[in-house]
Amino acid sequence: MRLQKLASLMKEKNFDGAVISPGTNLYYLTGLKIHEAGERLTVLVVSADGNYHLLAPGLYENVVRNFPVTFWRDGENPYHKLAWILAELELSSGRLLIEDTMRADWLINIIKLGRFELHPLSSVVRELRTRKDRHEIEMMKHAAKAADRIFDEILSWDLLGMRERELALKIELAVRELSDGISFEPIVASGENAANPHHEPGERRLRKGDMVILDYGARWRGYCSDITRTIAIGRPSEKLVEIYEVVKEAQENAYRAVREGTKAKEVDRAAREAIARAGYGEYFTHRTGHGLGLDVHEEPYIGPDGETILENGMTFTIEPGIYIPSLGGVRIEDDVVVLDGKGKRLTRADRELVFL
Ligand SMILES: CSCC[C@H](N)C(=O)N1CCC[C@H]1C(=O)O
Numbered sequence: 001m002r003l004q005k006l007a008s009l010m011k012e013k014n015f016d017g018a019v020i021s022p023g024t025n026l027y028y029l030t031g032l033k034i035h036e037a038g039e040r041l042t043v044l045v046v047s048a049d050g051n052y053h054l055l056a057p058g059l060y061e062n063v064v065r066n067f068p069v070t071f072w073r074d075g076e077n078p079y080h081k082l083a084w085i086l087a088e089l090e091l092s093s094g095r096l097l098i099e100d101t102m103r104a105d106w107l108i109n110i111i112k113l114g115r116f117e118l119h120p121l122s123s124v125v126r127e128l129r130t131r132k133d134r135h136e137i138e139m140m141k142h143a144a145k146a147a148d149r150i151f152d153e154i155l156s157w158d159l160l161g162m163r164e165r166e167l168a169l170k171i172e173l174a175v176r177e178l179s180d181g182i183s184f185e186p187i188v189a190s191g192e193n194a195a196n197p198h199h200e201p202g203e204r205r206l207r208k209g210d211m212v213i214l215d216y217g218a219r220w221r222g223y224c225s226d227i228t229r230t231i232a233i234g235r236p237s238e239k240l241v242e243i244y245e246v247v248k249e250a251q252e253n254a255y256r257a258v259r260e261g262t263k264a265k266e267v268d269r270a271a272r273e274a275i276a277r278a279g280y281g282e283y284f285t286h287r288t289g290h291g292l293g294l295d296v297h298e299e300p301y302i303g304p305d306g307e308t309i310l311e312n313g314m315t316f317t318i319e320p321g322i323y324i325p326s327l328g329g330v331r332i333e334d335d336v337v338v339l340d341g342k343g344k345r346l347t348r349a350d351r352e353l354v355f356l
Contacts, residue, residue, distance in 0.1 A: 002029045002128065003052055009124050010048040016094030018121055019110060020044040021102040024294035025125050027222055032064065041078040041106055043099075047089040055082050083113050097121040126299045130291060131313035136223060137337055140293070140315055143225035144335050144346035146178040146218040151229055151349040154214065159356055160233060164188040164201035167214075175218045183217035183224035183296045194230070194329035197286055197321060208234030211244070211328050213321075217296060224296045226317050227347045228333030232355045240330070243280065243322045244353045247330045250274035250320040251351070254288055254302075258318075258336060258343025264306025271320040272304070280322045283329075289317040292335055314338045315346070 006029060010018065020026050021043050022034045032054070034042060040057040056064055058073040070085060072078040086092050093115040098107065100120045111118070132140065153174055159167065171186040189199035190212045199213075206212060210233045217226040230244060250271040257270035268288040275284045287303030290296075292315050300308035302316055319333030335346040 003046060004050055005128055006046060006125065007048055007050040009127060010046075010097065013124060014095060015048055015097055015119065015124065017045060017047040017089060017091040018097035018124075019099065019102075020046065020097075020121060021099045021106065023099060023101050024222070025099060025121060025129075028125070028129060028294055030067070032067065034060065034064075039103075039105075040074075041072070041082065041109075043082065043102075043106070043110075045082075045085050045089055045091065047091055049090075051089050053085045053089065055085055079109050079113065082110070086113060095119065097124055122299075129293060130299045130308075131311055132293060132315050132337070133313065136293065137313070137315070137339075139221045139223035140225065140335065140337070141346055143179060143183070143218045143220040143223050144227070144348075146175065146220065147216065147225040147227040147335075147347055148349040149178060150174045150216070150218070151214070151227065155231070155354060155356065159206050159212075159231075160208070161205050164190055164193070164199075164204050164206070167206070168201035171214065171216050175216060179218035179220050180222075181219045183219045183226060186216035187213065187228075189213040189215075189329070190233075192326055192328055195323045195325050195327065197323060197329070197331065206233050209236050210234075211236050211240050211330055213329060213331050215331065215333065222294050224292055224294070225335055225347060226292055226296055226319075226333065227335065227349065228319055228321075228331045229349060229351070230330045230332060230353075232353055235355065236328075240328060241353065242278075243324070244330045246275060246278040246280060247320055247322055247332050248351055248353075250284075251318055251332045251334070254318045254320065255334070255336060255343055255345065258310060258338060260310055260312055260338055260341040262310050264300050264302045264308045264310060264316075265304055267302050267310070267318065268304050268306055271318070275320060275322060280324075283322045283324050284320060285323055286321070289319050289333075289336075291316045310338050312338050312341065
């Protein structure tokens with residue numbers, strides 16, 4: 001069904017076909033769970049006429065069923081078989097969409113098989129994926145609930161003296177117990193490390209006076225959640241507590257700015273203005289949010305350049321932050337869906353500052 005939608009979109013936009021390697025687009029379009037297959041060529045070829053054929057390594061002979069497929073075994077040259085599939089689907093030349101994340105060595109060999117004009121698959125598939133249907137939103141609610149429950153669990157742990165990477169591992173285990181897995185490696189950033197938005201958890205132990213950024217997410221049936229809460233260990237400096245309140249207000253303002261018909265950049269502006277008003281504008285160093293779904297970062301991006309007009313069914317994060325070198329940082333993040341014209345939080349863990 002979704003493959004047929006892709007085919008009609010390709011027709012509409014004058015593309016002849018698509019070559020799709022394993023990843024979230026392949027899963028979204030076919031439901032096939034083919035993990036990144038490493039170096040072994042695995043591609044789905046789809047024509048704008050609605051025909052499609054998978055080329056997969058022999059390892060999948062007992063896995064892929066009821067789907068038009070050709071297998072190749074180790075020792076064979078898979079590109080000979082791919083050339084045959086392209087010819088069968090009348091795609092030996094023309095305007096082709098290529099999966100954005102395809103390995104460069106595959107792409108280089110595919111280019112040699114014909115005379116193509118190549119374009120990124122995302123330029124077309126984004127039109128299908130950015131608005132989630134009811135089933136997708138249910139999956140995302142489930143992933144978000146798991147993230148909320150884990151935050152409550154974290155608050156019951158004895159965090160004082162724990163190393164960042166120990167806490168990250170405990171969060172990862174908790175996520176894995178409640179869901180299908182992590183949506184990305186948890187971030188635990190304490191004290192001055194919290195000034196780095198993408199800090200990699202290390203050996204630092206959590207101590208009194210720290211603000212600690214916790215950023216993690218769960219996956220449910222492929223769909224991601226992504227939550228950030230910042231907690232205090234003991235009593236941090238007055239400046240950090242003030243910063244917390246500024247970020248909380250910025251996050252709330254951005255959330256309230258979410259409306260069907262509003263541009264993504266208006267939501268970003270609402271957060272950015274609150275932070276600038278409080279005098280911390282230069283310390284908010286990233287966009288306000290990003291789309292969320294099968295990928296943890298996808299369209300629509302909620303940044304100062306976000307021209308996407310928000311529509312019902314769009315799902316994204318709102319996660320302003322303030323990061324001050326040598327002092328630390330604060331970020332608060334929720335997942336939001338546009339429903340009935342307004343934003344609705346999917347993650348709902350308490351946003352008041354917790355002092356542990
Ligand atoms: C996929 S790792 C980062 C997850 C995090 N929630 C996140 O998306 N961000 C943290 C800082 C800003 C934002 C980002 O755009 O990377």
